[in-house]
Every structure is written in C-alpha cells, then in structure tokens.
Amino acid sequence: MLAYIGRRALLAVFTVWAISMLAFAIIQLPPGDYVTSYIAQMASMGSVVTDEEAQNLRIQYGLGQPIYVQYWKWMKQIGDGNFGFSMEWRRPVTEVIGERLWLTVVVAVSALLLTWVLALPIGIYSAVRQYSIGDYTATFVGFIGLAVPNFLLALVLLYLGFTMFNAHIGGLFSPELQDAPWSWARVWDLLKHLPIPALILGLAGTAQQIRIMRANLLDELGKPYVVTARSKGLPETRVIVKYPVRMALNPFASTIGYTLPYIVSGSIIVSLVLGLPTVGPLLLRALISQDMFLAGTIVLLLGIMTVIGTLISDIVLVWIDPRIRLEDT
C-alpha cells in the first residue's frame, strides 16, 4: 500500500513539474511581452514611453534574458515563497491573488461535496427503483446536466433570478460584506451564497456519477450474494447498503480524480459569468494584459491544487478498495 501511495506521490510531483513548465511556456508564447502591452496601454492614454524607459523596464523585470534563465529564476523565487511581481497591479503576486485562491478552493470543494451528496443517494435510488418515475426523472435531469455547458447554466440561472425574483444571484458575498474583514457574519454570508455556484459546477459531475453508480449497482444487484443475503432474512435496506453498494462504490470512487480537474476548469469560466471573486476573472485579465508572473502563478497553483486533490482521492481509493492494496504488494 505504501509503495502504491509512494508511486502516486512521485507521479504527482512529476505532474507538478510538467505543469510548471507548461504554465511558464504558455506565458512566454504571446508575441511581445509585458512592456510592449504597457507601452500600448500608455499610448492609448496619451503618454509616450521612450525607448530608454522601455529598456529600463525590461532590465528591471529580467525580460531580456533567455527563457530558461527566466524560468529558473522564477522557480528559485517560488522556492523562497515569492511568486514574483505582478506588473499590472504593481504588487507581489501572492498579495494580488490573496484570498481569491482560497475562495476558489472553497467553491471547488463544495461543488465536489455536493456532487457526492447528491449522486450517491440518487444513484442508489435509481438502481433500486429501476424504471420508476424517480429513475426516469433522475436520468432526464442527468442528461440535461451533461448537455448544458455550465457557463450557459449560470447564464440561464442569472437571467431567471434577475427577471423572476429581481435578485442578483451572482457573487459570493453580499455587497456590504464584500471587502469586510473575516467574521462569523461573513462566513455565514459566504455559506448562503455558495449553493448556487456549487450546484452549477457540480451538476455535470453529479449527472455522470449518478449514471456510474446506477450502472454499477444494477450489475451487482443481480448477483447471487445479494439473493443469499435476502434469503437469510436481512432487512432490504441492510441488504443493499451493506453489500452491493459497497461493491459499487469502488468504480464510483475511482472517477473522483477526474472530476476535480473538471470542476476546477469549470469554476474559472463560471466565476466570470457569476462574478465570483475567485482566481478566474483575475486569470483572464492577466492573460489579456500579459501579466506573465500573475497568470503563470495562477495556472501553476490551480494545477498543484488539482494534483493534490487527485492524490487524496487516490489514497481514499486505496483505503476503500482492498484489491488495489493487494495488487501492488
């Protein structure tokens, strides 16, 4: 088991390294650099940046050096906990990102939790009461959930909220608590705003998990051991929860790892539509203005977050499925 976790952890480290390269490469791809877009920005405001000033800016930010030197510098800085300097905001990247990263984590994790909380009972119900009205409803809602891209769902909900209740359902905080320091009132406010983004982000995953759970459980329900348990007089609920559900949980759990990157991805674009104070809107802006350290850091941190989440789900999987443990010892 330790060997298995160790191998997974090694792969995770390797993945993080690959992500850091990708993140840095992406930021380097656009023609021109921050100084070019800074000059364009200044020009649109009517002021002129001289060649000398531009040169000084480039030296200051180390833009003229070869790419691998810049990458190496960036990595070394990260080792010291310094993610670089946001050129657009003129503040350290960590400060700009601030609590946005944690809010991203909160949104993604609550979407993931909601996925399980909804998918598990609904999936079991759909399988046990196959072809009932509830099963058909779940299947139908599930197909809608899979077919509607989450940002469109966000748009539709925003529209309905706006026209029917005249309420703005976006955001994570009420306006008066937007910039307030953390307090219980603010936490409560956050919890009140969370369900809608969590539902929007989790719907597609939920739909998929319901289908997986239903299919797995249906496979298990017909097996002899279920008949045996039932014929020995076990109450129906116990028959189902104790044996086939446990069996069906394994393939269900192994898909968790793939759900998380999907949710994190989705949170970026849904945040833009709903105006959530996560890293999503920040990333879009940074990419457009080629604020390379900020954009690179966001991509890197999102990647690391996802990798850690996947690693946790792998460990959980080993814990609930003894077959994996045995396979690797």
Added chain:
Amino acid sequence: MAVAADAGALPSTSTADRQRIFVASQWQLTWWRFRKHRVAVASAIVVAGFYLVVPGADFLACSDPSASEAQRSLMPPQLIHWFDEGRLRPHVYGLKGARDPRTFKRVYQPDPSQKIPIRFFAQGFEYRFLGLFPMSRHLIGVDPGRDASTTIFLLGTDVQGRDLWSRLMYGTRISLTIGLLGVTMSLVLGVVLGGLSGFYGGILDTVIQRIIEILRSIPTIPLWMGLAAALPRDWTILQVYFAITIIISLLGWTELARVIRGRFLALREEDFVVSARLVGCSRMRTIFVHMVPSFMSHIIAATTLALPAMIISETALSFLGLGLRPPAISWGVLLQQAQNVQTVAISPWLMLPAVPVIVAVMAFNFLGDGLRDAADPYGR
C-alpha cells in the same frame, strides 16, 4: 467464431433469421443493433440536420449576417402569421421603431396594417454555394424590391441590428466544422499514440500512459485560455480558426488514445492476430488490415462521444473572448452578447444561440451512446 452462441442476443429466433446473422458482416450486425435504439436513431437524424446547415448556411440565412444598422438594433423576434383571411399566406407585420422618451431605449411596435408576405425560394443577397456556384436563392425571403435584411427578423436582431437567425446559421457552420476538424485531429493523435502504446507495450506504453495521466490531471480551461491568449491579435479569421482547432484537439486526444490502447491490448493475443503474425504479415498489415477493422466501430463511437466536448470547448473559449473573434461568427461569439445579465433581461432572445448548443451536444451524446452499444454486436 463465437457467433452461434451469442446470436441469441438479437431477438431473432427463426432459422431464417439465424442464417442471416451467420452471414452478416460486422457492419451489418452493428447497423441492426443500432436501429433498435430509437433515441439514437432520432439523434442521428438531428445530427444530420445540423450538418446540413454547414453547406446550406447561405441558403438558409435570409439576410447578410454582417449587414448592420443602428436603426434596427435589438429588435424582438417576429411572429409569423401563417393565415391571412382564412388562406395559407405566411406573412409578418412590419415593425415601427421609436425611442422611448423617458428611457431613450428603442422600442418596436408591430404594425398590423403593414403585412410583409414571406416567400419561399426567394431572391436575396448573393453568395457562392459551396464556395463555387454563384447563387442568390434563399429558403425564405421577401418579394423583389424589398430587402430581407430590413424586414424579416425571425429571431430578432442583436445590438448592431444584425439578423440573429442568419447569424445563427453561419455560426452553426463554424462551430460544427471546428468540432469535426478538432475531433479528426484528436483521432489521428489518439490512434497513433494509443496504437503505439497498446501494440508495443513496454517502456513506450508506460511513457505514453504517464503523459496521458498528467494531461488528464491538469485543469484544461486555464490551459486553453493560456494557449488561446497567446494567438497573435492580428491573425486572420482562418488562422485563428485553425489555431483554436489545434488547441482543443491537443488536449482532447487522451480519451481516444485510452480507448484505442484498450482495444489493442484486448486484441493483441487474439488467435486471428497471432496467426496473422505467424504467416508473416508485416506489422503495418497486421494493424491496419486485421486489427483496426475489428474495432473500427468502437473508434467511431468514441469519436462521436468526443465531439460534444469539442463543441463546448470552442463555445466556451469564444464566449470568453479568447477563441474566435468577431467578425467571425460562431455559437460562442453569438453568446458573447448575452454575457451581460442586464442586456439579456431586456432582450432575452440574445440567449437563443444556447439552444442549438444544448440540442447538438445532447444529440451527439445519445448518438454516441447508441453507437457504443451497437459497436459490440455480440455484447449484451
């Protein structure tokens, strides 16, 4: 072959039917099974309908998609009146625009005294059918002497007064072909890498599998955003179009590669593959003549299931302003106008381009499901 034992899976019991199953080719079996899946067949028809729009967008559009006019900004969709004095004579009412003196918004009132008859196969703006044949016939239009782009607005107009219906037709063309091209590229990558991985195994397999795992554990949208933001702003529509296709296919091949690797692994030890090797077939021949045909239907099913993700990706990127950019028209570009909730609350028809996205994605999903079930005619 194991046909006899499993042929009972098809609900044909008479001897004649069984005879038919014995001699049927793989494709025939697949087709018979697919036909039974009603929803999938219906979805296939819907998908075919969507792809008819690709060559026929010009014909189906009633006005030039880029003809803009501030005077017709944000017109609501028009109701078609099918009957006039008891006879089938489809027409729409003319719209009168005026500025609300208090809010300074343009409001439009239908004018029942002004009936504009709708003509089928009418003359309209000129275009080249399939890019070759100059034509000016359109499915719907108005009498000669009138201009369709100033009179018929089946789905309303956008902020710049362009006809949404016509723009939707052109958007469908771009969005669907980008999906198809993207999936083709993914398929090539998936077949080559998945095939190598499954056929040779060993270190190559490990390396490719690790790469797939890494790619799958990265959140894709930030990556797409990064790659798409890197496209030079001065590229032409065509260049951006191909670049976006490449971007979405670069990250979409992993699932296909997994499916293909799985099939290769399953087939590698099959008797007919071993005997092909033993009689001295070259590797290429073994793969392409003996192995690939036996899982072709699986590939087609997996490809169909990969298409909706491509369509959603393009829509999402363009919606963010990082994908296709105006004057190009795609579903995502059209939906960009619906980004602002205030605008949408006043003119809800701007959200209409979401409908084809959802319908297409659903149809592809059902079709793919049906194909996947049918691809294995000896299965359950």
